[in-house]
Amino acid sequence: MTSSEAHISVRDLRKQYGSFTAVDGVSFDIERGETFALLGPNGAGKSTTIEILEGYRDRSGGEASVLGVDPQHGGLDWKARLGIVLQSSGESGNVTVKEQLAHFAGLYPNSRDVDEVIAAVGLTEKAKTRIKSLSGGQRRRVDVALGVIGRPELLFLDEPTTGFDPEARREFWELIRSLKREGTTILLTTHYLDEAAQLGDRAGVIAGGRLIDIGRIDEIGAADARTPVVRWHDQNGLHEERTTEPARVVAQLYAATGAEPSGLEVIRPSLEDIYLGLVGAHLREESTPSGEAATEAQSKELA
Numbered sequence: 001m002t003s004s005e006a007h008i009s010v011r012d013l014r015k016q017y018g019s020f021t022a023v024d025g026v027s028f029d030i031e032r033g034e035t036f037a038l039l040g041p042n043g044a045g046k047s048t049t050i051e052i053l054e055g056y057r058d059r060s061g062g063e064a065s066v067l068g069v070d071p072q073h074g075g076l077d078w079k080a081r082l083g084i085v086l087q088s089s090g091e092s093g094n095v096t097v098k099e100q101l102a103h104f105a106g107l108y109p110n111s112r113d114v115d116e117v118i119a120a121v122g123l124t125e126k127a128k129t130r131i132k133s134l135s136g137g138q139r140r141r142v143d144v145a146l147g148v149i150g151r152p153e154l155l156f157l158d159e160p161t162t163g164f165d166p167e168a169r170r171e172f173w174e175l176i177r178s179l180k181r182e183g184t185t186i187l188l189t190t191h192y193l194d195e196a197a198q199l200g201d202r203a204g205v206i207a208g209g210r211l212i213d214i215g216r217i218d219e220i221g222a223a224d225a226r227t228p229v230v231r232w233h234d235q236n237g238l239h240e241e242r243t244t245e246p247a248r249v250v251a252q253l254y255a256a257t258g259a260e261p262s263g264l265e266v267i268r269p270s271l272e273d274i275y276l277g278l279v280g281a282h283l284r285e286e287s288t289p290s291g292e293a294a295t296e297a298q299s300k301e302l303a
Helices: 046-054 096-103 114-120 135-146 167-183 193-197 247-259 271-287 292-302
Strands: 006-017 020-031 034-037 059-068 084-085 153-156 185-189 202-207 210-216 231-234 235-241 263-269
Touching: 006 046, 006 185, 020 046, 020 059, 020 185, 034 046, 034 193, 046 059, 046 185, 084 135, 096 114, 096 135, 114 135, 114 167, 135 153, 135 167, 167 185, 167 193, 185 193, 193 271, 202 271, 210 271, 231 247, 231 292, 247 263
Parallel strands: 020 210, 034 185, 034 202, 084 153, 153 185
Antiparallel strands: 006 020, 006 059, 202 210, 231 235, 231 263
């Protein structure tokens, strides 16, 4: 991928606070129309990275390009092309949901229909309610609505569905899919790994300020971490076999007994399983004397 094809391009991005390094040599591209999930534990450097790309925070080193502009120097025209949903807006306005959305819609040249956006975030029944009277989860939905009302070219979603109930999350996913169909580029952070798996084309895993893996959702992690497990019971107890050919193993088990084995399961590792394995391995490496050097080498290789 060339930088001309990327809506976001980051090279050796760094952010330091005194002696503390929050982001340490992160590099990645996000192409036009892609949904990219940036994953990692609390304090890993995700939000700092996103704030740098949004132009809210200056970087200490490295290069960054967002819609062809250095975010440290992005003007109003550039900002109008972005949609931003922060972790928390602190919004407690004395206006109604619809009034707030209508006000923001008027700031953009090609905004989405206000009522459609309100419905998409599940707030139709609260459209005439003052924002200060909403619950925390409902205010979060307002945050999301404000982020998408301007029909942005690039949408930043930082923990967007915090406080959503399961039904609202599913409705939000459909909204994001509709934006994707329209060609919107999306950078998503979330602690819900099923959300990343549902919405993401690719993912990057960041830990300790470093990018420890990056790839398509169905390719991230080492090959052995994605290998299915066949599990079954017989008279000798529980058995399991990790294999890239689970159908063959199941067929052999059936042929051996003439019946389906008791408690037969074919378990394919989820994105959450793979993510936890990556982060756990990183933490174990960091706890060893040679871990820091090894992790830095991996970060440079990814760059």
